[in-house]
Amino acid sequence: MQEDFYESVSKPLRNKLIFEMAKDYAFDYMDGISERHVYPKEEDLLKLKNFYEPLPQVGTDEEEILLTLHKNGSPNTLAQTGGRYYGFVNGGALPVTLAVKWLTDVWDQNSVLYVASPIAGVIEEVCERWIVDLFGLPTETAMGLVGGSSDASLCALTVARNTILERNGYNIYENGLMGAPEIRVVLSENAHATLFKALSILGIGSKNIIKVESNPDGTLRLDKLPELDEKTILILQAGNVNTGAFDQFDTLCDLANEKNAWIHIDGAFGLWAKTSKEYAYLAKGMEKATSWSVDAHKTLNVPYDCGIVLCKYRDAFCKALQANGDYIIYSGKRDGMLYTTAMSRRARSFELWATIKYLGKEGIGTLVEALCKNAKTFAERLAQLGFTILNDVVYNQVLIQYVDDEMTKCVLEYVQEDRVCWCGPTQWKGNMAIRLSVCSWATTKEDLELCIDSFKRGIEYTREKGK
Numbered sequence: 001m002q003e004d005f006y007e008s009v010s011k012p013l014r015n016k017l018i019f020e021m022a023k024d025y026a027f028d029y030m031d032g033i034s035e036r037h038v039y040p041k042e043e044d045l046l047k048l049k050n051f052y053e054p055l056p057q058v059g060t061d062e063e064e065i066l067l068t069l070h071k072n073g074s075p076n077t078l079a080q081t082g083g084r085y086y087g088f089v090n091g092g093a094l095p096v097t098l099a100v101k102w103l104t105d106v107w108d109q110n111s112v113l114y115v116a117s118p119i120a121g122v123i124e125e126v127c128e129r130w131i132v133d134l135f136g137l138p139t140e141t142a143m144g145l146v147g148g149s150s151d152a153s154l155c156a157l158t159v160a161r162n163t164i165l166e167r168n169g170y171n172i173y174e175n176g177l178m179g180a181p182e183i184r185v186v187l188s189e190n191a192h193a194t195l196f197k198a199l200s201i202l203g204i205g206s207k208n209i210i211k212v213e214s215n216p217d218g219t220l221r222l223d224k225l226p227e228l229d230e231k232t233i234l235i236l237q238a239g240n241v242n243t244g245a246f247d248q249f250d251t252l253c254d255l256a257n258e259k260n261a262w263i264h265i266d267g268a269f270g271l272w273a274k275t276s277k278e279y280a281y282l283a284k285g286m287e288k289a290t291s292w293s294v295d296a297h298k299t300l301n302v303p304y305d306c307g308i309v310l311c312k313y314r315d316a317f318c319k320a321l322q323a324n325g326d327y328i329i330y331s332g333k334r335d336g337m338l339y340t341t342a343m344s345r346r347a348r349s350f351e352l353w354a355t356i357k358y359l360g361k362e363g364i365g366t367l368v369e370a371l372c373k374n375a376k377t378f379a380e381r382l383a384q385l386g387f388t389i390l391n392d393v394v395y396n397q398v399l400i401q402y403v404d405d406e407m408t409k410c411v412l413e414y415v416q417e418d419r420v421c422w423c424g425p426t427q428w429k430g431n432m433a434i435r436l437s438v439c440s441w442a443t444t445k446e447d448l449e450l451c452i453d454s455f456k457r458g459i460e461y462t463r464e465k466g467k
């Protein structure tokens, strides 16, 4: 039986056919990406219904599978690797990182334990040192690689919770959460949704959370900061998802450290500011925190998915996230599963390593500066068209409004249907706004001009409609 099955699979490494096919389709896709409409067209979206077929009872040819995906799948992607996608906070993908992903996908490594993949273990360890150096963190800081900032925050806050309870004489590992001393969490009312999700998973509810009033830019108001103590987790943010603003880490970390509170920084896209000479001032003092979460798949332009969790206390980190089993062989070398909630994981370190090696510290700083410069240009040009820029464009986020909620909505509808670029709506201080996140290395001056023209047509359309 087994032999038959083996024989039934075409051996692609021998005939290479399907890999050549995938490569050709991929090149086809990449070639057109900078000219392509960003959001799928209606006629393409109709092709999605082809995927709703009954469970195949028998297998399908490899060629047909690839062709189906290319024909019906490619046109229904967002052109996120092009230069005109500004939705959410999504990074692009540097070509070298995709190439490395292709190569290492063929390796199909599991970065669970050193013995499961020495190369994945070593590269992950090297990435840890580089990241710690890049952000100027305490040298003993440990890193885990996860799916994204959501996971990263969950991991970091798990370590925070367990460590705080242990420090206060409570053994969570033995007693569990029931009957544990209360932990207080202090964060800005504008903190990211993923943090509330992580806290709720960890058994920390709204009554344990103090939401601090924020400044107009969404950052935490220093004068409203409640008393902190050794049972407090203070969560700060590098880069508000709407305004891009940064909390005042320097002052806040000093205050919190004086009281032995745990400081976690959600720096999904903002933490990278630290790598740029021009923008490092935004993240000043962030190295004084206890744990950090940051995404490589955003500002750094590593392909999905690659989140990073960092914690100053390696032992506490591994204690909170370890698992034991008769067959789990810890090596004393890099055992990746000690730093995440997962066990088996793809080796995200390969793409991260390649990106850092490709750009170097200087190049990463330059990338950050390029994104921020494009955001500033965007804001200036949109202001000239008559948009109100709602935020001080300190980083890569631009928040705009046109006259009022209704007209803003109308412009956005036009721009989204125009498909020259894609950006989404948000609510800011009770008003409807359009949010642009400039997050891809691939954005050119021409891209920005094409987008400005689209917004200009959007205004004309809105005015015409309002008559």
Ligand SMILES: *Cc1c(COP(=O)(O)O)cnc(C)c1O
Binding pocket: 089, 147, 148, 149, 150, 151, 192, 194, 239, 240, 241, 266, 267, 268, 269, 295, 307
């Ligand atoms: C994107 C983002 C998150 C969530 O990160 P994922 O990688 O999507 O899990 C959390 N915080 C901020 C500030 C973000 O921008």
